[in-house]
Amino acid sequence: MTSFEHDGVVFDLTRSFVDVVGVEWEWRGQRNEAGEPLLVSPVLPESPVPLPDVYRDHGPLIPISPRPSAAQYRAAVDVDYAATVAAGYVETPAEFGVRITPAAAPAPVLTAHHLPHSPLEQTGFRRFIRSLQKGGA
Structure with missing residues (x-):
């Protein structure tokens, strides 16, 4: 029997569970005298603990989804990976770097009219400097 009912739940x-603080619990086939499944947690030294006690002391138990295999992970990350390799499109890391690095744009040529004017040539700036000299700072 791989299911257990407690408080209507x-x-x-066959699945692992996690409690409300993130501690993972799993059943390894052991039961106590009352027939309650004993859950084990790798991080808690007091395990195995009966499932009703874990439920009472650690809050609701959330089932953990099965972890994906390496093939499932690869298929999810790059769905066209097999087709890409079969088509012969494989590049070295250096080729990839060249492909994704943008080409350097040439620096613009500046002429004299592109440069900002000197503040000393502006009459307002000269007036400001003279006011500092006259009024004394």
Whole structure:
């Protein structure tokens, strides 16, 4: 029997669970004298603990989804990976770097009219400097 009902909740014991603080619990086939499944947590030294006690002390137990295999992970990350390799499109890291690095744009040529004027040539600036000299700072 791989399911257990407690407080109206049916637990599938083939799956691992996580409590509200993130501690993972799993059933390894052991039961106590009352027939309650004993859950084990790798991070808690007091395990195994009966499922009703874990439920009471650590809050609701959330089933953990099965972890994906390496093939499932690769398929999710790059769905065309197999087709890309089969087509022969494989590049070295250096080729990839060249492909994604933008080409350097030439620096613009500046002429005299592109440069800002000197503040000393502006009459307002000269007036400001003279006011500092006359009024004394």
